[in-house]
Amino acid sequence: MSNHSDHTPWYLLAGLLVLSLFIPPRQQGKNKFPATAKPFPVGDPPNIVVNNPIPQTRVEKSTDKVPVWKDRHFIIQCLILLATLVIARIYYCQLLAMTRNNELSRDALYSVQRAFIIPAKPTTEIDEYDTVNGMRRQKPLKLLEFTYRWENVGNTPAVGLVTAVGKVVQTDELTEQEFITTLVDKFTAKSALGPKATLDSGTLRDDETFLTDQPGVPRFMWGWIVYRDVFPNIKTHVTEWCWKIDTSNGVRWKLDESGKRSGTPQITATACTHHNCVDEFCEDYGNIRGLSPAN
Secondary structure (H helix, E strand, C coil), rough: CCCCCHHHHHHHHHHHHHHCCCCCCCCCCCCEEECCCCCCCCCCCCCCCCHHHHCCCCCCCCCCCCCCCCCCHHHHHHHHHHHHHHHHHHHHHHHHHHHHHHHHHHHHHHHHCCCCCEEEEEEEEEEEEEECCCCCEEEEEEEEEEEEEEEECCCCCCCEEEEEEEEECCCCCCHHHHHHEEEHHHHHHHEECCCCCCEEEEEEEHHHHHHCCCCCEEEEEEEEEEEECCCCCCEEEEEEEEEEEECCEEEEEEEEECCCCHHHEEEEEECCCCCCEEEEHHCCCCHHHHCCCCC
16 A cells, blocks of 8 residues: 555645636626616717716615525535545544554564563583682682573664673562662673574672572572664663572472582572563663663
8 A cells, every 4th residue: 555645636626726716706786777867869979068067877786685605606615615624634534544554563563673682591500610819729619600691582683782690698679779789791782692692691609508508598689681772763671680599498409329419409489579571661771771881
C-alpha cells in the first residue's frame, strides 16, 4: 500500500469552490420605470430648454426579496464547504491511522532487531594458586571463583557496555548505594557484544569459608550492565540481577571417601525482592543509566 495520499479530491473541491465564487447571485428584482414615465415619441426629438433642469425620473425597486437559504449561490457554497469538511475528516483519520501503523511497524521491527542482554548462568570453580601478589607460597591457596556472564540474545550488537558484579554476606538485602557502588568494569565499554555472544563481566574470588562460615546469614550476589544499541537516537538499556543464597540448605558439596569436601559446590539461589529487571522496569533505571559512557 502506498503511503502517498491521493490529493485529487482536494483539487476538485478547490476548483468547485473557486467556481462557485463566480456564480452570480440570484437577482433580487429589476428596476422599473414608473407608469407616469412615457417614452419619447417617434419622430423629431422634443425641444429642450437648456436653462430648465431635467426632471428626475423616480425609480422604484421591487420589494420581492428572496431568502438567503433559497439563494442558489449560497446553497452551492454550503454544499461544497460541507463536502470539504467531510473529506478533510476522512483524510485526517486516514493520516492518523497511517501514522500509528508506521509507529507500530517501526517498534515491531526494532523489538526484533535490537540488542537484548540477559544474565547467563554463572560458574563456580575452585582453583589453587601457588603465587599470590607476586609471592610464591609453600602451600597452594585454594579459592572459590564466581564468574558472571552476560548473553546478548538479540539480533544486533550491543555497544558501550559497562558492567558491575558484587557479593556480600549480610542479613538484609542490598541497599541502593550498595548495589550501585560495586566492582564496576568500565573497560568493557570499549568493546561490543555481538548477537548470540557471551561476555564474562568479572570473576570474584573468595576463600572456601565464604560458603561455610556463618551458615545462618544469607549470601547476596548481584550484577548489572548498561549498554546501547547500534541504532541512532535509542534509549540506553539496563539489565539487573540479584540472587540470595541460603547456605543452610542452598549449598551442597561432594564428599570424597574420607568424608572431606571435594570438587565444586552446587549452589541454589532465589531471586532478591529488587534488582531483577530490565530498562525502565528497574526502580533505579535513571541512576544506572547515568553510568553509561553516552551520558
